[in-house]
Structure formats: structure tokens, C-alpha cells
Amino acid sequence: MAARNTAYLLVGLLALLHTWGVTAHVEVEMEDRVEVFRGETASITCMFTSSEGVGGIMIQWFFMTQTGEKQRVFYQDPTGTVVDKGTFTDRISVNGTGATGEIVVTISNVQLDDELEFICLVKGLTAGTAEGRTKLKVFVLPDFPTIEGVQTGISLNDGPSKIGTCEVKNGFPWPNITWYRNNAPLRGSPDVLKVVPSTTVESSGLLSVKSELIMKVMKEDKDDLFYCExxxxVPGAVRMTETRHINxxxxxxxxxxxxxxxxxxxxxxxxDSIELQCRDNGNKPSSILTISDETGENTIDSNVLVLDNVTRRNSGVYQCVSMDMDTYEEISGNTTVFVNYLDPAAVMPNNSVVVAQGMELTATCNALSSLQTQIVWLKDGEAVSMGNSLILKDATFDSAGQYVCVVTVLEIEGMETSGTLHVEVKGPPEIMKPDDTEVEESFGTTVDLTCNVRGFPTPSVTWTTSDGKILPPASQIESWGEVHSVVSIKVTSDITAFCNASNDFGTDLLTYNIAATINTTTPATTSTSTTTTATNTSATVKAETLIPPKKEGNGFxxxxxxxxxxxxxxxxxxxxFLYKKGKICGRSGKQDLTKEKSSKDNIVVEMKSDNTEEAVLLGVNGEKQPPSHQGGAYLNVQK
Structure with a gap:
């Protein structure tokens, strides 16, 4: 202690001598505030100057407690430095010395309780005392804000009612909440709108803010969107966030x-099935909607009415009534329903009609409809007439058949009806001639002959032959005044067959001529002959005329x-015989006979028909020989 006092005395004497006759002073500069997030490190700087120099400067750091008392945390003089034990013992450090004119206090892991005012006190030996103050501000980001609207509806008859509540929790310092409606901030108005805030200090020291909106609603508010800002x-700035929007x-x-x-x-x-719906422009749960028709048969206490498989009887006015069960007041609206119809087609004459050949037939087709119709007459799927009348002039068998009258409502897809008319044209039978009535068939085969007849009344068809035999048909089909008859005949000779058709108005005849043919195959045989040295000794006789005609019978x-x-x-x-007697001579008029030995004399006879009849080759001894020529039948004699 004595040494310290002596040091102070020496420093004081030096300062006194140095400033003799001069006014001494000390100046301190500090920031107004230092801002940090909780958990970060805060640095508070104290800068000072002294007219007497820094040799005898004494520096002290204090903070102001919540009760307004000063509490020292640091002391420094020329003889040494002291850090006081207390709140910041383990988290505080001091950098710099008085010799530099700047000293920095650093606080690590800043907490909410560290939000205090810090004082830097500088005292000279003769220059006096000066101090600076810095407030340490601590910040904590709050949780994301929430908004909750009322779950029940609000009536226009009610007074100011609670709309919703906004809340933001665990922030520091106090957050600020502002209500918005359709992007416009809401301001308080007596008896119309009121915002009621409330705050809570959590056990952690963090702050929570709640805001409640109370407002008198109007009908237009049903579409409004409310939210909170x-x-x-935060250190050095202000941030903003919004809640979700509610209605x-x-x-x-x-x-x-x-x-x-x-x-x-x-x-x-x-x-069709129809669905009617109704809706009122109110919004009260006590309102009841009822749909009904004029007769009251179709009534339902709902805003939806479904009618299946409607008919024209369902046409009419349908009414929807809205009743307020609180006041029993009713209002109503209506609409007119029209069900379009198309009656079945009526064809006259009805079903079927008979018309004579060459006469004219007129038929009509009509169908009662609520809309304009189109009428088409079809035969075999092809359109033959347009309009409600069908006129057949100079009727023929081609005019006979089934006609379909199709009535269509063009405005509505699938709205269609039809009727039929069967037309018969009476007249004598008419046999449809085939391409060929001349038939050639091989002996023993079976041929099918066809006869197609039309006429009305439906003709009767019989088959006969030229010799008066009646042939039973293999098949016979009758339909729509037409007959399709087929007969099968086995060919054993030339035959003439007749298709006879008759009805009340006449007859018709079709003749088939069947020619029987024989197909023969020439056998492959071999013949031998002896050639003589005499020239022109062979005689050839053409025998074509000996081949029987194709159309003769087999016995003939x-x-x-x-x-x-x-x-x-x-x-x-x-x-x-003549050859042996020497009666046959050559062209020179001389007989030139040369005899050669042979086992036997050969005479060859060759026959061949152009119609592929069987060729018969015989020798003198009755042996068959092969043919030696193509074409007609020839006779060759050689020795």
C-alpha cells in the first residue's frame, strides 16, 4: 500500500509540473448501443484522450443493474488490472491498455440478462474524470406467427364479433402485430372494429404477443381474406413476416x-334423366330449400331433384322455395322444363300392300314430334325417297321388297323412329335367264340345274324332261315372292330338261339342253413291220368318216x-392278195418285187380320231399295234 501511494505521489507531481499553468481535461467516446443475437459475442469499445497523457490514467468498467445501481466489472491503473468477480466473471475479457487510448470489453455467449448499460469511466491525475455509456441489446428471432379464425359463422344481426386471433411466440424484444383485410391494414373504429393485444413473458425470458380482432361483419365480408403482419x-434491421390468409x-x-x-x-x-338444382343467395343454416313440380308429385326437401326416364308429362314449371326457419319467411324461384317427344312412325298402307305390274303405288309415313323432323325411305339400306310420301310408278318385280321409313329429329342426337312397308307386285312368273342353257357333261356325271323365278302370288315350280318325266328338286327356297329351285340330273344320254313356273296370272318356261360326251384314252401299244425295197408299195386309206359323232349313244x-x-x-x-399276184405296180409301170425272208408277213392298220376316240390297231393275226400317225384314221398295208 505504501508503494502504491508513493507511486501516486510521484505521478501526481509529474503531472503537476507538466501542466503548470495549463487547463487539463479527459474525453471518452463510446457507441450508443451494441446489438447482437443471443449466444453471440458482444464487443464494447471505449476510446479516450487526456490532455495530460496516458501515463497516470485510471480506467474502470461498470454496468447498471436492473435496480439502477452501478456494479464494477473491471479496474485498471498504472500499477495493474483487476477483473471483479460477479455476473460476467467467466465470460468477460478486456483487450487493450490505457497507453493506446482504446480499451475493448468482450462478453461471450450473450444472454437475455446481459441486456444492460455499460459505463467506461476514465480518470486522470489532474485532468479530471470522464465517462461513456453503451447499451447492449440482445435479440432472439420469434417463432413463425399463427392465425386462427372463428369456427362458427357470424350473423349480420350480431354485434361486433370475434374474427380471429394472431399469435407470435418466443421472440425478443417485443414483436409487433398488425391486422390486414384484403391487403389493407385495419384500424380501430369504435363499435365497428377493435384490436385487443396481450403479451406474455415466458419462463425462458422470451416474449410472446397475441392479438385478437373483433369486428361487426357485413355481407360483403363473406369473401374477404384476413391475415396478420x-x-x-434484429441487429441493425427490422424484419417482417405474414400469417396464412383466412376467411x-x-x-x-x-x-x-x-x-x-x-x-x-x-x-x-x-x-332422359334430368337433374334440377336450386340455390338461394342467402347463407343461413336455418334456411331450407324445397323443389317441386306443378302437380306436387315430385317434391324433395333438398337443392337437387333427379327425375329418371322422363316423358312429356314431366314438362312444366318447377319451383324452388327457400324458407328461413328463424323468421318463417319464404322466397321462391322457378324454371320451365320441356321434354321433347317423337311418336312411333305411322305408315299407310299398314304393314304390307299388293300392287299389280305397271300400276302406281303411293305410301305415306308420319310421326308426331315436338321438333322438326326429316323422313327418308330406305330399301336394302339405300335411300330411295325423301319426304313423307313414297311413290312407285309403273311397278315391276324390282319394285317389290321391304321399305323402311326413318324419321329423325336433327336437333337432338339419337332421337329417331321408323316404320316398315312390305310391297308385293302381282303378275305372271318371270324366270331370270342364266348365262348358258346349253350344257356339255361327261357320261355318268351329275349336273345341277338352277331356276330362279319371281312373281306374285308366289309361283309353283316343277322340273320335267322332254320325254315327260317329272324331276324332283334337290332344293327349293321360297321368299318374298321369289323361288330358288335346284335339280340334280345324272347324265346317261343327251337330255332336255324344263323348269316350269306358273301362278294365277300365267306361266314361264326355261329349257336346258344337256349333251353327253365320252372321253377315251388311247392305249400305248407297240407294232412291228417289215419294210420292202419296193417303192410306193404302201397304200394309205383315210378313214375319218368311220369315227362316230360325239353325241351318239354308247351302243351306236x-x-x-x-x-x-x-x-x-x-x-x-x-x-x-393283189400284191401276191403281182397286180400292184410302181409309178414306172413295172413290177419290182423283192422278196425278203421274214418270220411272218405284217399288215399294220392304224386308226386315230381327232375327237380322241380310242384307236384300234390290228395286224393280220388280230394283234393290236401302236399308232404310227397323228390326226385322222388311216389304213397302212405293208409286206
Missing amino acids: VKFF ITVYYPSTAVNVWVESPKGNIKEG IIAVIIVCILLLAILGSVLY
Whole structure:
């Protein structure tokens, strides 16, 4: 202690001598505030100057307690430094010395309780004392704000009612809440709008703010959107965030009712299902809607009425009534429903009609409809007439058949009806001639002959032959005044068949000529002959005329062949006899006979028909020989 006092004395004497005759002073500069987030490190700087220099400067740091008392945390003089134990013992540090004119106090891990005012006190030996003050501000980001609207509706008859509550929690310092409606801030107005705030200090020291909006609603508020804007402070700035947007349910009485056909859209036709809906322009849960028709048969206490498979009887005025059960007041609206219809087509004459050939027929088709119709007459799927009348002039068998009258409402898809008329044209039978009535068939085969006849009354059809036989048909089909008859005939000879058709007005005849043919195959045989040295010693006789005609019977053909063979044998014998006697000479008029030895004399006879009849080759000894020529039948004699 004695040493410290001596030091003070020496410093004081030096300062006194140095400033003899001069006014001494000390100046301190500090920031007004230092701002940090909770948990961060705060640095508070104290800058000072002294007219007597810094050699004898004494520096002290204090903070102001919540009760307004000063509490020292740091002391420094030329002899040393002291950090006082207390609130900041473990978190405070001091940087710099008085020799530099700046000293910084650093507080780590700043907490809410550290939001205090800090004082830097500088005292010179003779220059006096000066101090500076800095407030330490601590900030904590709040939670995201929430908004809750009222769950029940609000009636226009009620006074100011609670709309909703906004709340923001766990911030520091106090956040600020502002109510908005459709992006416009709400301001308090007596008896119309009031904002009631409330604050809470949490056990953690953080702050929570709640704001309640009370307002008298109007009908227009049913579509309004309400939300809250929250502003809060951060180091060096102010931030803002918004809650979600909410709307409220406003109950108000109805002034009008609307009723309409929801489906189908457009025209309605019989057989449709229709759905009617109604709605009033009020919004009170005590209001009841009722839909009914003029007769009261279709009535339902709902805003939806469904009618299935409607008919024209469902046309009429439908009414919707809205009743306020609180006041029993009623208002109503109505709409007119029209169900379009199309009656079945009526064809005259009805069902079927018979008309004579060459005469004229007029038929009509009509269908009662609520809309304009289009009428088309069809036959075999093809349009033959437009309009409600069908006129057949100079009727023929081609005019007969089934006609369909189709009545269509063009404005409504699928609205269609039809009727039929069967027309018969009376007249004598008419056989439809085939392309060919001349038929060639091989002997023993079976041929099918067809006869197609039309006429009315439906003709009767019989098959006969030229010799008066009646042929039973293999099949016979009758339909719509037409007959399709088929007969099967086995060909054993030439046949003439007749298709006979008859009815009350006449007859018709179709003739088929069937020619029977024989197909023969020439056998492959071999013949041998001896050639003589004499020239022009062979005689050839053409025998084409010996081939029987194709259309003869089998017995006749066989007889002709046998006669030909006998004639050829006789002719061969005669020629051979003359040859032996030397009666046959060459062109020079001389006989030149050269005899050669042979096992036997050969005479070859060759026959071939252009109609592929069987060729018979015989030798003198009756042996069959192969043919030696193509074409007609020839007789060759050689020795």
C-alpha cells in the first residue's frame, strides 16, 4: 500500500509540473448501443484522450443493474488490472491498455440478462474524470406467427364479433402485430372494429404477443381474406413476416332463389334423366330449400331433384322455395322444363300392300314430334325417297321388297323412329335367264340345274324332261315372292330338261339342253413291220368318216367301231392278195418285187380320231399295234 501511494505521489507531481499553468481535461467516446443475437459475442469499445497523457490514467468498467445501481466489472491503473468477480466473471475479457487510448470489453455467449448499460469511466491525475455509456441489446428471432379464425359463422344481426386471433411466440424484444383485410391494414373504429393485444413473458425470458380482432361483419365480408403482419427487430434491421390468409363464414338472409336444369345440357328428350338444382343467395343454416313440380308429385326437401326416364308429362314449371326457419319467411324461384317427344312412325298402307305390274303405288309415313323432323325411305339400306310420301310408278318385280321409313329429329342426337312397308307386285312368273342353257357333261356325271323365278302370288315350280318325266328338286327356297329351285340330273344320254313356273296370272318356261360326251384314252401299244425295197408299195386309206359323232349313244358307237374293224380286215386281205399276184405296180409301170425272208408277213392298220376316240390297231393275226400317225384314221398295208 505504501508503494502504491508513493507511486501516486510521484505521478501526481509529474503531472503537476507538466501542466503548470495549463487547463487539463479527459474525453471518452463510446457507441450508443451494441446489438447482437443471443449466444453471440458482444464487443464494447471505449476510446479516450487526456490532455495530460496516458501515463497516470485510471480506467474502470461498470454496468447498471436492473435496480439502477452501478456494479464494477473491471479496474485498471498504472500499477495493474483487476477483473471483479460477479455476473460476467467467466465470460468477460478486456483487450487493450490505457497507453493506446482504446480499451475493448468482450462478453461471450450473450444472454437475455446481459441486456444492460455499460459505463467506461476514465480518470486522470489532474485532468479530471470522464465517462461513456453503451447499451447492449440482445435479440432472439420469434417463432413463425399463427392465425386462427372463428369456427362458427357470424350473423349480420350480431354485434361486433370475434374474427380471429394472431399469435407470435418466443421472440425478443417485443414483436409487433398488425391486422390486414384484403391487403389493407385495419384500424380501430369504435363499435365497428377493435384490436385487443396481450403479451406474455415466458419462463425462458422470451416474449410472446397475441392479438385478437373483433369486428361487426357485413355481407360483403363473406369473401374477404384476413391475415396478420408481424414485425420484429434484429441487429441493425427490422424484419417482417405474414400469417396464412383466412376467411370467415357470414350468415345473411336470402333475397332471391335460382333454379335450373343441371343436366342434360341443351334439349331434353323422352327417356332422359334430368337433374334440377336450386340455390338461394342467402347463407343461413336455418334456411331450407324445397323443389317441386306443378302437380306436387315430385317434391324433395333438398337443392337437387333427379327425375329418371322422363316423358312429356314431366314438362312444366318447377319451383324452388327457400324458407328461413328463424323468421318463417319464404322466397321462391322457378324454371320451365320441356321434354321433347317423337311418336312411333305411322305408315299407310299398314304393314304390307299388293300392287299389280305397271300400276302406281303411293305410301305415306308420319310421326308426331315436338321438333322438326326429316323422313327418308330406305330399301336394302339405300335411300330411295325423301319426304313423307313414297311413290312407285309403273311397278315391276324390282319394285317389290321391304321399305323402311326413318324419321329423325336433327336437333337432338339419337332421337329417331321408323316404320316398315312390305310391297308385293302381282303378275305372271318371270324366270331370270342364266348365262348358258346349253350344257356339255361327261357320261355318268351329275349336273345341277338352277331356276330362279319371281312373281306374285308366289309361283309353283316343277322340273320335267322332254320325254315327260317329272324331276324332283334337290332344293327349293321360297321368299318374298321369289323361288330358288335346284335339280340334280345324272347324265346317261343327251337330255332336255324344263323348269316350269306358273301362278294365277300365267306361266314361264326355261329349257336346258344337256349333251353327253365320252372321253377315251388311247392305249400305248407297240407294232412291228417289215419294210420292202419296193417303192410306193404302201397304200394309205383315210378313214375319218368311220369315227362316230360325239353325241351318239354308247351302243351306236361300239357297233360302228366293230363294222370298221371288219372292213379294214377285208380290205387288208384284198390288198395282200393283189400284191401276191403281182397286180400292184410302181409309178414306172413295172413290177419290182423283192422278196425278203421274214418270220411272218405284217399288215399294220392304224386308226386315230381327232375327237380322241380310242384307236384300234390290228395286224393280220388280230394283234393290236401302236399308232404310227397323228390326226385322222388311216389304213397302212405293208409286206
